[in-house]
Amino acid sequence: MxxxxxxxxxxxxxxxxxxxxxxxxxxxxxxxxxxxxxxxxxxxxxxxxxxxxxxxxxxxxxxxxxxxxxxxxxxxxxxxxxxxxxxxxxxxxxxxxxxxxxxxxxxxxxxxxEEAEEAALEEPAALDPAAQLEKLQHAVATDPANDDARFDYVKALLLAGREDDARRAFEPVANKAAVVRRVDALARWLDALSFAASQPKAAELDAKIAANKRDFQARFDRARLLFAQQQWTAAMDELLEILMRDKAWNEDLARKTYIAILEVIEPPKPKVAEGQIPPDDPTVATYRRRLSSVVLS
Structure with a gap:
């Protein structure tokens, strides 16, 4: 413990x-x-x-x-x-x-x-990132038009730090970013990684924000940096600071990026008995409520 x-x-x-x-x-x-x-x-x-x-x-x-x-x-x-x-x-x-x-x-x-023993044989593969990636890769290869499988595969590659492979896997659906929310989420994640690769200094961004709380570009750049580092909630907190001051800043860029992060961190719904409703992910539910309270206020 x-x-x-x-x-x-x-x-x-x-x-x-x-x-x-x-x-x-x-x-x-x-x-x-x-x-x-x-x-x-x-x-x-x-x-x-x-x-x-x-x-x-x-x-x-x-x-x-x-x-x-x-x-x-x-x-x-x-x-x-x-x-x-x-x-x-x-x-x-x-x-x-x-x-x-x-x-x-x-x-x-x-x-x-016996039932527990069978589950024990399956569990290691489920917990093994390499095995999970292989399974997702197979799903995409079997059905290239399955955008959900491709989303899961690209997401798994990015979580594993395999950015180049993720970009290659993403390329066939890149033109759908404007119309498919999950594809848009991946596009914004990849954009954040490109931004982070330009070596922006977090300390400089923090100094700009401290000097001017309405320096929305600095806040947005800070959020993209956090997004690239997979600091999901910290990135959304920064975006909320923009939205609380200017809901429509830069053609809704902060809100769209916030929604992209929610899409990325939304886990698959756990299996439940028939007739039951799967529980909401607590982090996603909390940050959806926060977004709604700001946008609707």
């Missing part, structure tokens, strides 16, 4: 979740139910033999992180994979219910029944 702050969040949560599911426990010292769920989570981290990583975030001390995840009550537990939240629950569930939750997403290294 690791205590996470804003300083080590990117490394201990986002980066770590690219190779292993990360379970985030939002808690506070005064919270009674938190004291009940905490030991259960720590016990299961050991019981599952390293199938997931447990981290804890003190929501009182790390209000920025709690806000980014839209935390409204504690304890709240959120599971991340590949840099994105995929599921979560609130309250101090009993151990059996927590196991049910975990078993939907991770597999203990010592399965107790």
């Amino acid at each position: 690791i205590d996470v702050t804003i300083e080590n969040f990117e490394q201990e949560v986002i980066a770590a979740s690219l190779t292993q599911p990360v379970l985030v426990d939002f808690w506070a010292p005064w919270c009674g139910p938190c004291k009940a769920i905490g030991p259960i989570l720590e016990k299961l981290e050991v019981a599952y033999g390293g199938a997931f990583k447990l981290v804890k975030i003190n929501s009182d001390e790390e209000q920025q992180l709690a806000g980014a995840f839209g935390i409204r009550s504690i304890p709240t537990v959120i599971l991340l994979k590949n840099g994105q939240p995929v599921d979560g629950f609130m309250g101090a569930l009993p151990e059996g219910k927590v196991r049910e939750f975990l078993d939907k997403h991770v597999q203990a290294l010592a399965p107790e029944d």
Whole structure:
């Protein structure tokens, strides 16, 4: 179990979740139910033999992180994979219910029944970025007109740092950026990477913003730099600063870029039982609400 702050969040949560599911426990010292769920989570981290990583975030001390995840009550537990939240629950569930939750997403290294054993054979491939990329590449090769598969493939390449390969995979759909939102999102991500490659200095941009809060170009450049660095929420925060002051700046450029980031970070909806509605991704839901409140105000 690791205590996470804003300083080590990117490394201990986002980066770590690219190779292993990360379970985030939002808690506070005064919270009674938190004291009940905490030991259960720590016990299961050991019981599952390293199938997931447990981290804890003190929501009182790390209000920025709690806000980014839209935390409204504690304890709240959120599971991340590949840099994105995929599921979560609130309250101090009993151990059996927590196991049910975990078993939907991770597999203990010592399965107790045949069904769990089969899942254990499948899970490593799902968590292996190389295997996932190969699967996506095959999907695109099999059906080149499948824009959704191509989006997932280009996104996976960019997350893996394979920019040149991503640009080649993106080229066949580049002309759809004006009419297909997901393609537009990839185009703006690639533009941000090109901008970052020009070696803009963050400190200089910060100085310009400090001197003039209405220097929207400096703010936008700062947001593109953060976008390229996959600091999604920080980039959207910067874009919100523009939108709060000028909603239509530069032909809606800030809003369009904000929407592109939301498109990029939106994870696939988790499978749920028939008739149930998949839970919204907490980060995406929070930042959609923030955009709406600014644009509609």
